[in-house]
Amino acid sequence: MSAVFAVDLGASFLRMGMVDDDERVTRHTRLPTPATPADCAKVIWAAWRAAGRPKLVAIAAAPLCDRTGRVLRWPNRPDYEGQPIVPGEWAGRAFLLDDGHAAALAAHRRSASADEITVSLQIGTGIGAGAVVGGQLLLGRSASAMAIGHLKVPSAAGLACSCGATGCLQAAASGRAFRRQLGEEHNPRFDIFAMPRAAAGPILDRAADAVAEALAVVVKLIDPHRLVIGGSLGLSPFFELCTARYVADIGEVVPVRHPAGPHAPLVGAARAAREVTT
Ligand SMILES: [Zn+2]
Incomplete structure (x- = not known):
């Protein structure tokens, strides 16, 4: 083809x-x-x-x-x-x-068995996510299933999300959230890892806690075989911050970087x- x-x-x-x-x-x-x-x-x-x-x-x-x-x-x-x-x-x-x-489709192995489940979380300006279940994308009624970015998590409590709600994962852990919290909305070269640790550290720590909380919910709910994290932030050193906080129970999957990268x-x-x- x-x-x-x-x-x-x-x-x-x-x-x-x-x-x-x-x-x-x-x-x-x-x-x-x-x-x-x-x-x-x-x-x-x-x-x-x-x-x-x-x-x-x-x-x-x-x-x-x-x-x-x-x-x-x-x-x-x-x-x-x-x-x-x-x-x-x-x-x-x-x-x-x-x-x-x-x-999520890209993360699902083409040789996967019929019952294999893959979950993917993309962290960039916002958060995107998806799941492949039984060889098919999980779409949902309005094709917007797996809106993990708008899960309410404890570490995002009180933070305003672009969707109009507060406490969404994306309100704590996304490029937009980092820019807003650091007053860098209009800096085209913004890189949170180039910011002073005193300013960026607490924001990154809170964001990584929020991601770990959301992953724990998703893993308990879907019990995937494969859990990948991608996106510009998900592929950055932020990945290690998140995975260091995510504690898998025995037998549960641990997150890996998306094999297809950017x-x-x-x-x-x-x-x-x-x-x-x-
Ligand atoms: Zn939201």
């Missing part, structure tokens, strides 16, 4: 690349997420043309979208809400799924697109 042109639309970065049958990513590009949905659709369209107009196209998107690629809800980028992110010329041909779900949503979106066309 031919390679898939895959797109990973996050709140901070737009990634694109070609994913081949062996799930290798080539022609990878990463740029800041365009200011407007129209610009975003234009950039995607231009990259697709430059790649030779591949037949298979797939989009892993952080926002909740309808089937046509129109953004229904995106608290981290409200300026995108109500607008399409898919180029008009792709109507009916682009396969679109949640980026957390895509990363390409996880691209790889998962491509796999999903192939599965619906075969």
Whole structure:
């Protein structure tokens, strides 16, 4: 089968690349997420043309979208809400799924047994997550299952979340949460690990506690065979902070870094697109 042109639309970065049958990513590009949905659709369209107009196209998107690629809800980028992110010329041909779900698919071993369960947590500007159960993505009634970022956890108590609630995991443990707590919302080069330890340390400690609390709930609830953490923060030294606090009971799974690294949503979106066309 031919390679898939895959797109990973996050709140901070737009990634694109070609994913081949062996799930290798080539022609990878990463740029800041365009200011407007129209610009975003234009950039995607231009990259697709430059790649030779591949037949298979797939989009892993952080926002909740309808089937046509129109953004229904995106608290981290409200300026995108109500607008399409898919180029008009792709109507009916682009396969679109949640980026957390895509990363879960990418983490699920292709040789997994039928009963194997994989859970994936992506920690970046926001938090995405997904689960593969019985070889299928767990979608839920509104295709938004595994919204772990909005689980209420003790260590996030009192912190305001972009969803309007307080106490969500994402309100303590995400790039947006770190920026807000450190007053760095408008610094394009923000890196919490470059901040003075006195300022960043307590915020990172609280965030890692929050992640460990959420993982404990998910593991008790689903009892997965595989638990992976990815995303820009999930792949950073923040991973070690979280796993140091997560105490697995005997026989329970321990988290590992996502095997597809930063390409996880691209790889998962491509796999999903192939599965619906075969
Ligand atoms: Zn929330």
